[in-house]
Amino acid sequence: MSGTGPSRSHPVLSDGQTTLRRFTAADASAFASIHTDPLNITWTASDPAMTVREAGELIAGSIARGWEDGRYLRFAITDMLDGVPAIVGTLSLQDVFSTAGGGSAGVGIKMLPAGRGTGAAQRAIALLCGYAFGNLGLEILHWRTTAGNEASASLARRCGFVLAAEIPGYGHVDGTVADGLMFTLTRDGYHLFDGLPAGSGALDLTPAVPVLAGDRVVLRALSMADAPALVENCRNPEAVRWTAVPLDYSMADADFFINKLTVEGWRTGRTLIFAAARADTDELLGTIDLQCKAPGAAAVGINFGPHARGTGAAEEAVRLLLDYAFDQLNLAWVHWIAMVPNWASRKLAWKLGFHYDGHGRGDYDDRGKPADRWLLSLAAGEPRTPVQPWTGPVPRSG
Numbered sequence: 552m553s554g555t556g557p558s559r560s561h562p563v564l565s566d567g568q569t570t571l572r573r574f575t576a577a578d579a580s581a582f583a584s585i586h587t588d589p590l591n592i593t594w595t596a597s598d599p600a601m602t603v604r605e606a607g608e609l610i611a612g613s614i615a616r617g618w619e620d621g622r623y624l625r626f627a628i629t630d631m632l633d634g635v636p637a638i639v640g641t642l643s644l645q646d647v648f649s650t651a652g653g654g655s656a657g658v659g660i661k662m663l664p665a666g667r668g669t670g671a672a673q674r675a676i677a678l679l680c681g682y683a684f685g686n687l688g689l690e691i692l693h694w695r696t697t698a699g700n701e702a703s704a705s706l707a708r709r710c711g712f713v714l715a716a717e718i719p720g721y722g723h724v725d726g727t728v729a730d731g732l733m734f735t736l737t738r739d740g741y742h743l744f745d746g747l748p749a750g751s752g753a754l755d756l757t758p759a760v761p762v763l764a765g766d767r768v769v770l771r772a773l774s775m776a777d778a779p780a781l782v783e784n785c786r787n788p789e790a791v792r793w794t795a796v797p798l799d800y801s802m803a804d805a806d807f808f809i810n811k812l813t814v815e816g817w818r819t820g821r822t823l824i825f826a827a828a829r830a831d832t833d834e835l836l837g838t839i840d841l842q843c844k845a846p847g848a849a850a851v852g853i854n855f856g857p858h859a860r861g862t863g864a865a866e867e868a869v870r871l872l873l874d875y876a877f878d879q880l881n882l883a884w885v886h887w888i889a890m891v892p893n894w895a896s897r898k899l900a901w902k903l904g905f906h907y908d909g910h911g912r913g914d915y916d917d918r919g920k921p922a923d924r925w926l927l928s929l930a931a932g933e934p935r936t937p938v939q940p941w942t943g944p945v946p947r948s949g
């Protein structure tokens with residue numbers, strides 16, 4: 552249940568787990584912590600030297616005035632941590648411009664480490680959007696971020712915002728000017744939003760796929776130059792046996808995967824697909840992806856061609872992907888699901904520190920037939936080396 556109360560200048564918005572409310576003098580220490588957090592310093596104009604006293608003065612001063620004149624509405628985000636509500640970030644409606652027919656505002660968010668990757672940010676934004684469009688009657692919200700701040704862009708997309716413009720010099724990194732992105736969400740788009748992006752009227756820009764470079768492997772965007780190798784990899788019997796690739800994989804399948812599925816996956820933030828290529832020749836080794844179905848967690852998908860297996864390349868590719876998932880997207884969990892008995896897959900996950908969580912009977916859709924699956928997981932901060940003895944078969948030779 553979400554609700555607003557108790558008053559227009561002191562609203563409390565809550566879905567039962569996450570709450571938005573005004574800051575009080577007692578929150579000064581948490582407010583200062585938000586500003587002195589290194590990630591917030593990097594990507595937002597946080598004051599790295601803010602003291603608790605200065606935070607208290609801001610809460611009583613400019614933040615209170617913002618609520619009085621209605622132009623800058625800064626909320627504290629609280630979430631249940633160990634059963635107790637704790638401040639996990641701040642979310643604001645900035646430059647609120649109300650008109651008779653609607654109006655606009657910017658959205659600004661900064662999270663504390665305890666709130667990142669937990670879904671609290673997404674829940675908080677859902678509450679804020681309901682308030683902005685429903686209670687305040689605004690017609691459009693703007694979300695400004697710096698190019699390269701993947702956690703922010705991905706959160707915006709998951710909340711239904713669409714990319715409207717890339718603006719030179721409109722962002723900042725570590726106190727220096729950088730290029731910026733502007734996302735927007737309209738009232739109509741918000742009401743239409745049901746997990747798919749509300750795209751009407753927005754520019755249809757191709758999303759940027761980051762390049763994650765390792766010593767021997769690079770994760771980058773797929774292109775049609777990869778299509779012949781992709782077709783070969785997806786026709787390989789092991790790929791057919793253990794993944795959901797279409798049967799009799801063709802160039803048309805590759806075209807659809809590269810130009811439709813992958814682009815849509817990055818645009819919505821739901822499925823982040825990379826090509827894994829050799830760092831020296833750029834030859835395609837395979838594909839690897841993050842399936843972001845629930846807040847704070849994602850599952851790995853991987854398919855390497857036979858020429859690339861057993862070379863350590865898949866391991867390096869997953870390590871790059873894990874760094875991205877935990878350090879850039881701030882996920883709390885990465886899951887690994889393999890159809891039983893895909894020992895190559897399970898062994899790779901084991902090498903990377905994934906914990907074996909269990910065996911789901913009939914819980915895997917093997918092209919329309921129920922099959923068993925293994926579930927493994929890795930939490931942010933856990934070691935990326937084996938944590939349990941290897942209990943599977945020893946490798947086949949040759």
Ligand SMILES: CC(C)(COP(=O)(O)OP(=O)(O)OC[C@H]1O[C@@H](n2cnc3c(N)ncnc32)[C@H](O)[C@@H]1OP(=O)(O)O)[C@@H](O)C(=O)NCCC(=O)NCCS
Binds near residue numbers: 837854943
């Ligand atoms: C799964 C996959 C990405 C792993 O990549 P890889 O390069 O083979 O991984 P690695 O060589 O680093 O590790 C695999 C390990 O499993 C072992 N292995 C392979 N087949 C095995 C089997 N049938 N029984 C026991 N161990 C096996 C390998 O010997 C290796 O262990 P080792 O390094 O101790 O020798 C790759 O094999 C692949 O793309 N397979 C086809 C698609 C697929 O299965 N995707 C995963 C879906 S969940």
